[in-house]
Amino acid sequence: MPGKKIMLPDWATWLLFSSMIIVAIAGVGTWFWSRWKVKKIQAQQSNEEEKQRKLEILQKRGDDLGTLPYDLKDFFGSRVQDWDLESWINTIFLNDYKNVLIVNKNTEYELAVLMLKTKANIFEIQNNININLWNKAVLNFPQYFNRKCKIKTEAELRCISVNLVLANNSLIESFDLFNTYFNMLDKNGMLIIRLDNKKDKSFKSLLKNLKQSLIPFELTTVNSKFIYIVKKNN
Incomplete structure (x- = not known):
């Protein structure tokens, strides 16, 4: 008859309600399991990539890996962390x-080691290097200097494109470093900033700009905190 309601017995109502709960729990469980599985696969992939990177480094550097000229480090009075370098x-x-x-x-020490x-x-930028100290190092440790460094003025640098820029934000804020040197990079080049200055007020603005610009x-x-910024190949 039209308009007549169908009444379910209590046991059927509870069965239907229980089924809905089970389906909901199963759905949530499946979502969490999927997320866990994705993260596990990503972690495995990351581990494999890390192993591959280490193998490639060993193949390219061999016994030289992890050996640094500490007498030269003492001479320059460098505080750079070994594994950062x-x-x-x-x-x-x-x-x-x-x-x-x-x-x-x-x-100067980082320059000599690289x-x-x-x-x-x-x-190296002309105004940033202590020429007298550098020349003394060359005289005292000739075994470490088998070629001349390329010292350039700021004006000369404008005519040069580079693959990699290495910097730290101890004296120049990170956003200023980005604005000054990022455009000097070749396609697929990289700007690496060691974040020594924890009070760098421009860092949040830099991150915001990178995200908005899809950079x-x-x-x-490593030992210190770094930001790696890549100039992608469009």
Whole structure:
């Protein structure tokens, strides 16, 4: 008869309600399981990629991996962390970078090591290097200097394109470093900033700009914290 309601017995109502709960729980469980599975696969993939990177570094660097000239480090009075410097060397090897620019002061030791350990052209800004100290190092430790460094003025640098820029934000804020040097990079080049200054007020603005501009970047920690910014190939 039209308009007549069908009344279910209590047991049927509870059965229907229980089924709905079971379906909901199963759905949530499946979602969590899927998320867990994806993360597990990503972790496995990341581990495999890390193993591959380490193998590639070993193949390219061999016994040289992890060996640094500590007498030269003492001479320059450098405070750079060993594994931070090793990570720079590995980045040059893994990406086959040919032209590298160091942009901060008090980086004579880093300059010398990158020249010693890699075949890349290493550029230094004229105003950032202590020439007298550098020349003394060359005289006292000739075994570490088998080629001349490429010292350029700021004006000369405008005519050069590089694959890699190495910097830290101790004296120049990170956003200023990005604005000054990112456009000097070749396609697929990289700007690496060591984040020494924890009070860098521009860092949040830099991250916001990178996200809005869809510029690839990665925050990572070796001994120190770094941001890697890639100039993608459009």
